[in-house]
Amino acid sequence: MACSRPHQFTSIPRSLFNTPASMLNNVLSFVLFQGATIKRNEITGEIFVARVIHGGLADRSGLLHAGDRIIEVNGFPVDGMEPEQVIQVVQARSHGTIMFKVIPITERPVHNQTMLYVRAMTDYSPQQDPTIPCADAGMIFKKGDILEIVDQTDTLWWQAMKLPCSSACAGLIPSTSLLKRKQREFWWSQPYQPHVCMQTLSTVDEEEDMMAIDENCVEAADEEAFESEEDDFSGNIEGVYLAGFRRSIRLCRRRFHSTTQPSCHIRCPSSCNNTLNNPYEEVVRYQRHPEDTHRLITLLGPSGVGVNELRRRLIEMNPNIFQGAIPHTTRCPRGYEESGREYYFTSREIFDNMVYNNRFLEFGEYKGSLYGTSIDAVKEVLNSGKICIIDIEPNAIQAVRTHELRAYIIYVKPPPLERLRETRQDSYITTNYYVNRPFKDEDFQEMEESARKIEAQYWQLFDQVIINDELQDSCVQLLTAVRRSQDEPQWVPASWIRPTADS
Numbered sequence: 427m428a429c430s431r432p433h434q435f436t437s438i439p440r441s442l443f444n445t446p447a448s449m450l451n452n453v454l455s456f457v458l459f460q461g462a463t464i465k466r467n468e469i470t471g472e473i474f475v476a477r478v479i480h481g482g483l484a485d486r487s488g489l490l491h492a493g494d495r496i497i498e499v500n501g502f503p504v505d506g507m508e509p510e511q512v513i514q515v516v517q518a519r520s521h522g523t524i525m526f527k528v529i530p531i532t533e534r535p536v537h538n539q540t541m542l543y544v545r546a547m548t549d550y551s552p553q554q555d556p557t558i559p560c561a562d563a564g565m566i567f568k569k570g571d572i573l574e575i576v577d578q579t580d581t582l583w584w585q586a587m588k589l590p591c592s593s594a595c596a597g598l599i600p601s602t603s604l605l606k607r608k609q610r611e612f613w614w615s616q617p618y619q620p621h622v623c624m625q626t627l628s629t630v631d632e633e634e635d636m637m638a639i640d641e642n643c644v645e646a647a648d649e650e651a652f653e654s655e656e657d658d659f660s661g662n663i664e665g666v667y668l669a670g671f672r673r674s675i676r677l678c679r680r681r682f683h684s685t686t687q688p689s690c691h692i693r694c695p696s697s698c699n700n701t702l703n704n705p706y707e708e709v710v711r712y713q714r715h716p717e718d719t720h721r722l723i724t725l726l727g728p729s730g731v732g733v734n735e736l737r738r739r740l741i742e743m744n745p746n747i748f749q750g751a752i753p754h755t756t757r758c759p760r761g762y763e764e765s766g767r768e769y770y771f772t773s774r775e776i777f778d779n780m781v782y783n784n785r786f787l788e789f790g791e792y793k794g795s796l797y798g799t800s801i802d803a804v805k806e807v808l809n810s811g812k813i814c815i816i817d818i819e820p821n822a823i824q825a826v827r828t829h830e831l832r833a834y835i836i837y838v839k840p841p842p843l844e845r846l847r848e849t850r851q852d853s854y855i856t857t858n859y860y861v862n863r864p865f866k867d868e869d870f871q872e873m874e875e876s877a878r879k880i881e882a883q884y885w886q887l888f889d890q891v892i893i894n895d896e897l898q899d900s901c902v903q904l905l906t907a908v909r910r911s912q913d914e915p916q917w918v919p920a921s922w923i924r925p926t927a928d929s
């Protein structure tokens with residue numbers, strides 16, 4: 427390759443510029459050479475290298491740089507040509523070398539190459555984005571993917587690699603500001619509909635409907651069973667009381683008010699909390715130090731999928747290692763109950779005060795009493811050296827994703843319908859009006875629908891997904907995931923490691 431700057435005659439092997447035929451139909455003013463895009467100055471007609479793709483052939487050759495002006499290709503002057511015509515000149519030579527005459531840019535942009543890793547909070551497909559300079563240079567990604575941003579020189583189009591790395595070559599992705607703009611434009615172009623946040627969980631009104639159906643089905647719902655409501659599951663294993671499985675706390679959570687929820691009821695997209703609203707979340711690799719408290723294990727899933735069953739089995743496996751958090755309630759203690767064992771029994775005033783001070787991860791009301799899981803109850807377990815396992819409603823995810831609790835989120839997903847029918851033949855569901863009744867097909871369909879909504883909104887925040895098909899397999903997967911969360915490096919929000927004012 428010849429190289430004599432400032433008027434440089436560069437030759438690069440033919441294979442470097444093997445442009446896909448589809449590019450020739452590209453009407454955009456940017457066209458992809460192998461590993462570089464070019465653009466035309468619409469006033470002067472000059473052709474420039476728009477960007478060199480990180481890790482691509484042009485980048486590795488070290489001969490082309492963003493801003494270089496291309497004078498000739500294979501001896502043909504290219505000034506005034508459309509980028510597509512330049513590509514045709516390149517392609518006209520089917521073998522051998524391709525010669526470029528280039529005027530290098532005088533001041534190359536300085537690459538402040540800082541390592542930046544982000545979690546994609548949205549899906550992106552370059553093929554469906556008419557504004558991308560070159561769709562073939564774009565990179566498709568899905569919610570939850572971890573991306574390494576390798577070039578932020580351009581304020582609109584960054585270059586990134588998807589981890590784990592399968593290609594040496596980066597792809598174009600929209601920058602944060604561009605993607606936010608696209609999301610806003612897309613949102614405003616949609617006909618009015620309640621914001622997705624509002625669609626994720628059944629609202630109290632929907633709950634009332636569900637209850638109405640239940641009432642019709644079972645006129646004589648066993649009220650007595652509900653009066654003795656607390657004995658759904660509780661027990662004493664190796665001297666440790668398994669708290670947090672009482673029916674009332676589980677039922678009240680269906681009518682639950684998350685500490686993070688209220689803003690989601692407004693139509694404006696900016697009303698969603700920060701993480702869900704940002705297209706990318708900066709992340710860092712985090713490995714828990716053996717002397718640090720354990721990460722909080724948080725299970726969630728559609729009602730009836732088996733979250734409590736899995737949680738209970740894990741704690742039963744080794745109650746000296748795993749423990750749930752003891753909930754708070756304003757209900758009066760029964761004769762046999764002790765504060766700090768089944769519940770922390772508190773006055774309404776204290777409970778309200780805790781709500782006011784954001785001390786609850788989630789709370790709700792059931793039969794006139796308040797129930798909630800407090801941050802302090804979780805910390806008490808963690809500070810004792812145990813691994814705290816709780817289950818939450820999806821819209822409490824943000825409340826546990828803090829630098830204080832460093833929650834590892836496990837989503838329990840229902841298997842396909844036919845597997846639900848097979849595996850749940852001898853299982854029982856507890857609804858607002860039933861204690862342990864056999865599953866019906868409607869329950870499975872509702873579970874699937876609820877799973878779809880949860881996944882649509884929160885998938886990107888899940889550290890692990892367990893499909894609860896065969897119970898034994900799920901237990902093993904859960905145990906493995908819990909071990910991994912504590913002992914292996916994980917991607918976590920950068921704000922946990924470099925806390926900011928609002929983290």
Ligand SMILES: Nc1ncnc2c1ncn2[C@@H]1O[C@H](COP(=O)(O)OP(=O)(O)OP(=O)(O)O)[C@@H](O)[C@H]1O
Pocket residue numbers: 676727728729730731732733734735736849850853854855856894895896897898900
């Ligand atoms: N993999 C499975 N195979 C068969 N039965 C299961 C499986 N997982 C859970 N179950 C059973 O399904 C029923 C509902 O499970 P569980 O009470 O854990 O649901 P949940 O997700 O906690 O629901 P909710 O939040 O409404 O209480 C229980 O009878 C449980 O034993």
